[in-house]
Amino acid sequence: MDFGEVFEKKMPKAIEYASHIIMETSNFIDFAVALVDYMDEDFIPYCKSVYAMLRSLDYPTVTFEKDDELGDITPDVIRKEYHNFLSQQEKLAREKEFKENIDELQFLVKSYRDSNEFKKMLDFIGSFPYLAPYNAMLVQMQKPGATFVLTGKKWAEYGRQPKLNGQKLIVLKPFGPVQCVFDFEDTEPIPNATEVMEEADLIKKYTESLQQAQGDLDKKKMETLVSNLPVYGIYLDDNFLAANSYGGYIMPYHDQKLKVKIDKDYYMEVSSNFVISVNKKQSNAVKFHTLCHELGHLFCNHQCYDKRKKRKLTLKEEEFEAETVAWLMCKRHGISNPSEEYLASYAPKGEIPICSTELIMRAVTEIERMMDGAVSVNDSMWYKEDAAFKASINAQRQKLKRSRQTDLFGNRIGLD
Incomplete structure (x- = not known):
């Protein structure tokens, strides 16, 4: 489409829209991005023409940039800024969807705020693994x-x-x-x-x-669960000593070195992201319950790899969600459950705290996946949600790939 066709078919629409957005933009780039978003990318070469037309009109509150100030702003610059804008919009849309899903589920769970109804739901989920x-x-x-x-x-x-x-x-x-x-x-x-x-x-x-006999713990599943903790950035401190009634805790911790398998038999040493401490005095069944409770805090976004996803909950709401995760894990795997009275204490008047049933179920699903077999680092939440960790893993893989390359004579030509 040549300039004449653009002027005749598209320019009137562009000028009409531009007259609305010029009052809302502080510079030419913002103006051009908004105009392109409305018209389409094919209109990029004509943004300066529309801007010049508006500049000839009377907009007392608008400070226009002059032609010599726009000299370095080429169509490619506008295109790059527009693509950055689209990426940011996509990111915001994902965050908005996340927040809306949580809000919707918190609204839906109000029908289960009655502690008896919520207990019935948990019993059903727990009874059919x-x-x-x-x-x-x-x-x-x-x-x-x-x-x-x-x-x-x-x-x-x-x-x-x-x-x-x-x-x-x-x-x-x-x-x-x-x-x-x-x-x-x-x-x-x-x-x-x-x-x-x-x-x-x-x-x-x-x-x-x-299911195992009530009170028994599948040793192999527990060992598999523990073996998967490093790919989630978790250091397990199982030498923690406390009173018998104290289970453990999770907190950010970056001082422990973990070995994470990133390629075939190659392990990369990385710094931990969290520590879970489990009371050494407790039985294996209670240690399992504690580990599930603390993982519940992580997978329900009380602790986060990406701080933007951390939810603003009260301590009571966080504990209720984490303990519900632990209760379900014990129930579904046939372990004597120490959570009954603990959960009941959160509903003294027959109403539970507002909670996200979706995140509780996601947490249980994630923990069960960790118990079923080795989780690859690419499938872990740490890799998916921590951009810096993902970049370091991928960079090491590329370095490893180059180190394995050989020349025509079979000699290694990669990096040491």
Whole structure:
């Protein structure tokens, strides 16, 4: 589109918009970015022309920059500033979405502010470890009293199918958007099925395979959990001595060196971000509970890698969320739970503190992932949320990659 076409088709619209924004911008760059955002990037070469037209009009409160002051501002400069503006807007949009999600969930949880209702929800989530924590919460919200839910395909393996008008429950699908599941109550035996499993048998099948005897702790899962702490920047101080009633704490701590696996068998030494201290006097089950409680503080954003994400909560609200995480972890993994009375103390009048159920479920999900197997550094929250740590890891990987390069004769040509 040549200048004549631009002048005829786009310029009137640009001048009209420019006449509104000129009063709100303090310099030409801000003016140009706002104008390009309204028109599109193709309009960048014409920003100075519009600015010159407005300068010839009467705007008593506007101090225009002169042509000689704009000499170094080329279309490429405007384009760069515009792209910086878009990046900043995207960043703000992500932060806004985060805050709105939290606010919305805090509003939704008011229906569960009654301590009895909240306890029912936790009992459901804790009693069915075959369901991901967040999905269990969604099921309980959609159908309070649901007992056992599976997809239609999974029900067919047990000789059952959804009823014609069975209630569909929406849950999140791994690596996808959503999927439908059905409660046992909304299924029926498949005609002529060779074997039809009943509810009691199903629950027994799942809970026996996933839960340990009450009070026992799966040693391997605990060891896996502890082994994953370094990729989250956490130094575990398990020699902490205190009164038997004291569990432990989490706090920022950068003085301990941790080894983090970044490539095949290569480990990089990094400074810690946090320390979790666990009372040495406690039993293994209580140590597990304490570790989950302190991780709950981190994953619920009471402690943060990125300070901008730290939430403004009271100590009571923080403790309630962290203890709920610990309670659910113990419940879902068959460990005697020391949290019952502790949580009840937060609702003396039958109403719990406002809390983020989403972050509680995310925390439980993250801890369970840490118990299931080795978490790569790229998948850890530390790598995802700490830009400086991510940059240092990637820089070391590049250096390592170069050090492994060889010339035509097989000689190393990389850095030492």
